[in-house]
Amino acid sequence: xxxxxxxxxxxxxxxxIMMYVVMDGFDLGIGILFPFVxxxxxxxxxxxxxxxxxxxxxxxxVLGGAGLFGAFPLAYSVVLSALYLPLIFMLLGLIFRGVAxxxxxxxxxxxxxxxxxxxxxxxxxxxxxxxxxxGAFIDGFQVVERKFVGGAFDWFTPFSLFCGVALIAAxxxxxxxxxxxxxxxxLQQQMHDLARPLVFVVLGVTALVSLWTPLAxxxxxxxxxxxxxxxxxMPVPVLVLLAxxxxxxxxxxxxxxxxxxxxxxxxxxxxxxxxxxLWPYIIPPSVTIWEASAPPQSQGFxxxxxxxxxxxxxxxxxxxYYVFRGKVTxxxxxx
Amino acid sequence: xxxxxxxxxxxIQFAFTISFHIVFPAITIGLASYLAVLEGLWLKxxxxxxxxxxxxxxxxxxxxxxxxxxxxxxMAYQFGTNWSAFSDFAGAVTGPLLTYEVLTAFFLEAGxxxxxxxxWNRVGPGLHFFSTxxxxxxxxxxxxxILASNSWMHTPQGFEIIxxxxxxxxxxxxxxxxxxxxxxxxxxxxxxxxxxxxxxxxAAWHLLRGRDNPAIRKMLSMAMWMALLVAPVQAVIGDFxxxxxxxxxxxxxxxxxxxxxxxxxxxxxxxxxxxxDMEREETRFKIxxxxxxxxxxxxxxxxxxxxxxxxxxxxxxxxxxxxxxxxVMVALGMLMILTGLWSLWLRMRGRLYENRAFLYxxxxxxxxxxxxxxxxxxxxxIGRQPWIxxxxxxxADASSGHSFAQMSLTLxxxxxxxxxxxxxxxxxxxxxxxxxxVINEGKEEGAGGPGQKRTPARPLSxxxxxxxxxxxxxxxxxx
Numbered sequence: 023x024x025x026x027x028x029x030x031x032x033x034x035x036x037x038x039i040m041m042y043v044v045m046d047g048f049d050l051g052i053g054i055l056f057p058f059v060x061x062x063x064x065x066x067x068x069x070x071x072x073x074x075x076x077x078x079x080x081x082x083x084v085l086g087g088a089g090l091f092g093a094f095p096l097a098y099s100v101v102l103s104a105l106y107l108p109l110i111f112m113l114l115g116l117i118f119r120g121v122a123x124x125x126x127x128x129x130x131x132x133x134x135x136x137x138x139x140x141x142x143x144x145x146x147x148x149x150x151x152x153x154x155x156x157g158a159f160i161d162g163f164q165v166v167e168r169k170f171v172g173g174a175f176d177w178f179t180p181f182s183l184f185c186g187v188a189l190i191a192a193x194x195x196x197x198x199x200x201x202x203x204x205x206x207x208x209l210q211q212q213m214h215d216l217a218r219p220l221v222f223v224v225l226g227v228t229a230l231v232s233l234w235t236p237l238a239x240x241x242x243x244x245x246x247x248x249x250x251x252x253x254x255x256m257p258v259p260v261l262v263l264l265a266x267x268x269x270x271x272x273x274x275x276x277x278x279x280x281x282x283x284x285x286x287x288x289x290x291x292x293x294x295x296x297x298x299x300l301w302p303y304i305i306p307p308s309v310t311i312w313e314a315s316a317p318p319q320s321q322g323f324x325x326x327x328x329x330x331x332x333x334x335x336x337x338x339x340x341x342x343y344y345v346f347r348g349k350v351t352x353x354x355x356x357x
Numbered sequence: 358x359x360x361x362x363x364x365x366x367x368x369i370q371f372a373f374t375i376s377f378h379i380v381f382p383a384i385t386i387g388l389a390s391y392l393a394v395l396e397g398l399w400l401k402x403x404x405x406x407x408x409x410x411x412x413x414x415x416x417x418x419x420x421x422x423x424x425x426x427x428x429x430x431x432m433a434y435q436f437g438t439n440w441s442a443f444s445d446f447a448g449a450v451t452g453p454l455l456t457y458e459v460l461t462a463f464f465l466e467a468g469x470x471x472x473x474x475x476x477w478n479r480v481g482p483g484l485h486f487f488s489t490x491x492x493x494x495x496x497x498x499x500x501x502x503i504l505a506s507n508s509w510m511h512t513p514q515g516f517e518i519i520x521x522x523x524x525x526x527x528x529x530x531x532x533x534x535x536x537x538x539x540x541x542x543x544x545x546x547x548x549x550x551x552x553x554x555x556x557x558x559x560a561a562w563h564l565l566r567g568r569d570n571p572a573i574r575k576m577l578s579m580a581m582w583m584a585l586l587v588a589p590v591q592a593v594i595g596d597f598x599x600x601x602x603x604x605x606x607x608x609x610x611x612x613x614x615x616x617x618x619x620x621x622x623x624x625x626x627x628x629x630x631x632x633x634d635m636e637r638e639e640t641r642f643k644i645x646x647x648x649x650x651x652x653x654x655x656x657x658x659x660x661x662x663x664x665x666x667x668x669x670x671x672x673x674x675x676x677x678x679x680x681x682x683x684x685v686m687v688a689l690g691m692l693m694i695l696t697g698l699w700s701l702w703l704r705m706r707g708r709l710y711e712n713r714a715f716l717y718x719x720x721x722x723x724x725x726x727x728x729x730x731x732x733x734x735x736x737x738x739i740g741r742q743p744w745i746x747x748x749x750x751x752x753a754d755a756s757s758g759h760s761f762a763q764m765s766l767t768l769x770x771x772x773x774x775x776x777x778x779x780x781x782x783x784x785x786x787x788x789x790x791x792x793x794x795v796i797n798e799g800k801e802e803g804a805g806g807p808g809q810k811r812t813p814a815r816p817l818s819x820x821x822x823x824x825x826x827x828x829x830x831x832x833x834x835x836x
Binding site: 085089105110117140170320335346 | 424426428431442447454456463472475525757760763
């Protein structure tokens with residue numbers, strides 16, 4: 023076959039994880055922002071903005087996992103078992119967060135704070151360990167004969183822990199700008215006030231991660247700082263600065279929608295930077311997508327389905343967002 | 358010894374997380390189709406009882422679905438985290454099947470769920486019905502793929518092994534492997550039955566308390582028609598499934614029957630009860646009926662059923678466990694058939710809604726479907742041991758080899774979290790059931806249409822009643 027199946031599948035999986043980061047990012051961000059909003063009613067509104075869609079958002083994570091399993095079983099088995107503890111903690115966080123969506127509104131008033139805490143704790147835990155997993159992924163894994171041979175706590179490094187913190191900041195900004203778009207009145211104002219300091223935090227952690235990554239990983243440094251790569255990749259940091267500037271301006275003029283869009287652009291740029299650093303390694307630092315790939319019989323079979331179905335998924339996901347479009351207000355409270 | 362213990366913990370962790378998980382999708386599958394039927398009947402007949410029931414069960418569906426999603430997320434990752442050797446070995450087959458499940462089923466469910474649960478006034482009735490049907494279809498597609506994958510592990514075909522890994526050669530053969538059609542039919546039917554008995558028990562509970570309305574009666578009536586018509590069909594499917602297992606996994610059948618050796622040319626007896634002892638290689642304290650085993654499993658009086666001693670000791674599944682889990686499943690199935698027949702008898706005499714003994718039976722049969730599903734899965738999965746992929750890979754070779762300490766930590770976390778959270782969820786479902794269907798729910802015709810702001814937008818909180826009693830009986834409080 024003349025088609026580079028591993029390449030196409032890497033793109034599909036990267037796209038799924040991107041969709042996940044963008045979409046679940048803002049609803050995890052809402053959990054992270056919960057402590058900043060004390061009013062019960064406003065917390066209700068915050069949850070209601072994401073409730074019709076969070077299940078679909080999380081499905082992208084399942085697609086990322088399942089796609090990795092089918093297209094790159096070696097990477098699935100090595101990376102997931104190497105990241106055993108952080109991933110289990112992330113899943114438990116997502117469970118707490120997921121059930122809090124359901125149970126918070128049903129609890130007796132005196133119990134409600136428990137589910138608020140479950141929502142906050144679950145969102146923070148899930149986000150932090152996603153960031154840790156990402157950091158550990160950049161750090162790479164020791165592989166011998168198709169097996170992970172590192173230790174159970176290899177992921178526990180200052181760099182990956184910092185990535186966890188950085189992701190919390192990034193998701194918080196996504197959630198914050200999402201709420202600016204989806205709410206009005208006092209809540210929107212609160213989010214608006216939070217947005218500016220959050221942008222600076224995100225800019226700070228992004229800068230730190232961007233410096234730390236090449237400093238701690240010489241192959242990545244070589245890739246970025248050699249000619250002509252330096253010139254080719256220069257647009258990424260430049261665009262980050264431009265987008266940040268535009269984002270601050272948008273916040274300053276009280277824009278509704280553009281802060282969220284610009285945050286998405288920022289996240290996308292960060293994600294591309296990551297892609298540039300790691301491509302084409304699916305088990306950094308040594309195993310490429312071609313080496314880890316499933317046989318073409320598997321990838322081809324999956325590709326038929328993916329190409330036929332993903333456009334439909336995007337269509338009805340968009341339709342569902344369309345049905346529930348517009349601002350969510352306290353009048354949408356139904357209790 | 359230490360390694361073995363970590364492996365045991367890995368197996369316990371899988372069994373624990375999947376046992377919790379399977380309950381929710383099973384009820385989701387049944388309820389989704391039930392809701393589609395209710396909404397279809399409402400649109401067709403315009404009898405309000407169907408609409409009221411739709412709203413009542415949609416709330417329970419929402420809670421149940423949410424728990425299925427979060428517990429299922431764990432399963433999608435557990436193959437890689439805990440069973441990485443298996444994932445590397447068989448990922449080329451099971452991974453694509455799982456991917457198809459996500460692509461064709463999960464997104465379909467997630468995409469239409471929001472509209473199904475909160476779009477009653479936001480979209481037109483036809484589109485809303487379409488959304489409900491899509492969610493129901495999604496649950497069935499999901500069943501299709503996951504059982505294709507599971508069945509392949511029982512009866513693998515359509516592959517070759519190159520460099521110690523499975524390479525699929527014929528996807529049709531992989532998906533439609535020999536045990537798949539039977540397992541699919543058996544599980545889908547089980548999900549419908551489990552839901553029917555859950556619904557029936559909810560109705561019986563209300564009737565026993567003297568709460569009687571047309572919606573409650575309709576619930577009981579529909580559930581008992583299901584029991585009457587579907588439980589016997591399930592027995593027939595189960596019989597076919599057993600014959601298929603006999604052909605492809607004879608050791609499993611021998612273990613289920615607690616049948617250790619054939620004597621001469623005598624037909625195989627059926628051991629009703631006993632205690633299979635793996636060490637002594639015999640079934641102790643047994644009560645058996647001559648030749649009945651041959652009759653049931655070979656449909657003849659002279660053919661013998663394979664016996665456990667014909668298999669090497671290390672290839673035998675644990676007969677003590679599967680002997681009993683199988684009997685629990687069959688006994689519950691028989692009780693289901695009996696409940697259905699009894700309901701017909703009472704229905705013909707017009708006493709279906711009054712006979713207290715029957716209502717108590719329907720109440721106690723509430724969890725029977727779920728328990729039977731668990732017992733059935735234990736039978737088939739433990740019966741596949743010591744293999745993870747029958748004949749190809751042993752479970753002992755499949756794990757990630759995490760340390761004992763890691764496995765104990767995560768297992769303890771799963772146990773604590775699952776009992777606390779899903780315990781709360783199940784108790785919430787029970788509270789919803791106790792509230793019962795509300796007459797004229799969803800009747801108010803509000804401003805609708807996409808983009809209108811008056812309706813809730815919170816699918817997994819469709820069940821928005823507070824735990825506080827009394828406050829939520831207000832009519833039309835939602836939608």
